[in-house]
Amino acid sequence: MTDKDGLQQDTSLQDTSSEDTGGQPLVDHLIELRTRLLHAILSVLIIFLPLFYVANDIYAYISEPLRQFLPEGATMIATDVASPFLTPFKLSLVLSIFIAMPYILHQIWGFIAPGLYSNEKKVAMPLLVSSILLFYAGIAFAFYVVFPLVFGFFTAAAPEGVTVMTDINRYLDFVLKLFFAFGIAFEIPIATVLLIWTGATSAAAMASKRAYVIVGCFVVGMLLTPPDIISQVLLALPMWLLFETGILFARVFKLDQSNALADTGSDDSADVNG
Numbered sequence: 001m002t003d004k005d006g007l008q009q010d011t012s013l014q015d016t017s018s019e020d021t022g023g024q025p026l027v028d029h030l031i032e033l034r035t036r037l038l039h040a041i042l043s044v045l046i047i048f049l050p051l052f053y054v055a056n057d058i059y060a061y062i063s064e065p066l067r068q069f070l071p072e073g074a075t076m077i078a079t080d081v082a083s084p085f086l087t088p089f090k091l092s093l094v095l096s097i098f099i100a101m102p103y104i105l106h107q108i109w110g111f112i113a114p115g116l117y118s119n120e121k122k123v124a125m126p127l128l129v130s131s132i133l134l135f136y137a138g139i140a141f142a143f144y145v146v147f148p149l150v151f152g153f154f155t156a157a158a159p160e161g162v163t164v165m166t167d168i169n170r171y172l173d174f175v176l177k178l179f180f181a182f183g184i185a186f187e188i189p190i191a192t193v194l195l196i197w198t199g200a201t202s203a204a205a206m207a208s209k210r211a212y213v214i215v216g217c218f219v220v221g222m223l224l225t226p227p228d229i230i231s232q233v234l235l236a237l238p239m240w241l242l243f244e245t246g247i248l249f250a251r252v253f254k255l256d257q258s259n260a261l262a263d264t265g266s267d268d269s270a271d272v273n274g
Helices: 002-020 026-053 055-062 083-115 118-156 168-185 188-197 203-208 210-224 229-273
Strands: none
Touching: 026 055, 026 083, 055 083, 055 168, 083 118, 083 168, 118 168, 118 188, 118 229, 168 210, 168 229, 188 203, 188 229, 203 210, 203 229, 210 229
């Protein structure tokens, strides 16, 4: 009799553990994670192969904001022996990751979505799509707005008798650094909405610290951009405006959420009265 009771208890514990894991054991989760990682890596590889074939043309397009300001007769140079090969290779690889980012995030979403509640899914999906668009917008802003101003300033500030001839690898590192800086900076509205939505802070509390945020934006701009006032201001101002946008969206979301709760409460009270 005792053995039967113990067997029943073990069976109930196994049922409970299977329910806690969503009916899927840990090994299956690890297999699914491995599969999704392989799919993400394969997507990057598929995009990389055709991009590497035209890597030199892509680099010519990426370097155009600097080359248009070079003095007549000046060109970009390669100081390392392997730079003519490795620099386009690195550019193609990073660009492949950028292009495949929506699919990579889709794989991540497919792995974590089953563990989310329905209301969390409704919020997470728009935030995921918005984060991708904002990251691309930050890169486009850096390339089409910031680069012409920064490179024009740098080349004009060169001392007399000094010919500007930039190494192709150093230029790529500089460009990628600014791409990441502006791409991440444009994620501020998403971070603001998440902080307010999770209850870590409130829109009023963040608005009251606006002065500190503005100072912080200029500090971050100073750390992430080259030592010139133009690029620092061009990064700090969008960061501040995006912070204000995040507060505005968070207030609208909180208002809609409160209205939804009020409607749900009214429906419940009507059902009780009925």
